[in-house]
Amino acid sequence: MRELDAQLAQAKTAEKKTALATFKEQVALYGITQQEVLSALGYIQAKPKRAPAKYYDPSSGRSWSGRGPRPKWLEGKDLNDYAVDRVPQPWWPSDDA
Structure with a gap:
């Protein structure tokens, strides 16, 4: 044996x-x-990506992704005044390069 x-x-x-x-x-x-x-192999876990900011206050530098409760710095204020303007990126590379 x-x-x-x-x-x-x-x-x-x-x-x-x-x-x-x-x-x-x-x-x-x-x-x-x-x-x-x-x-x-699962020994290292990928860090979750932060959601991009949808709202930004240039005077204080604070930002909010729009997820979760509304932060105190935005209470009583119009969200459109703090909305981050984003230009949509093309999903396919252009031939301009």
């Missing part, structure tokens, strides 16, 4: 070595970074 367990452990070690060699080749071939590997 011990002999069988030893053979099984040896086979697993050889298989692991082969898998790691294949992984190393793939990493080199595709230029995968350590950061990409760790995030793909």
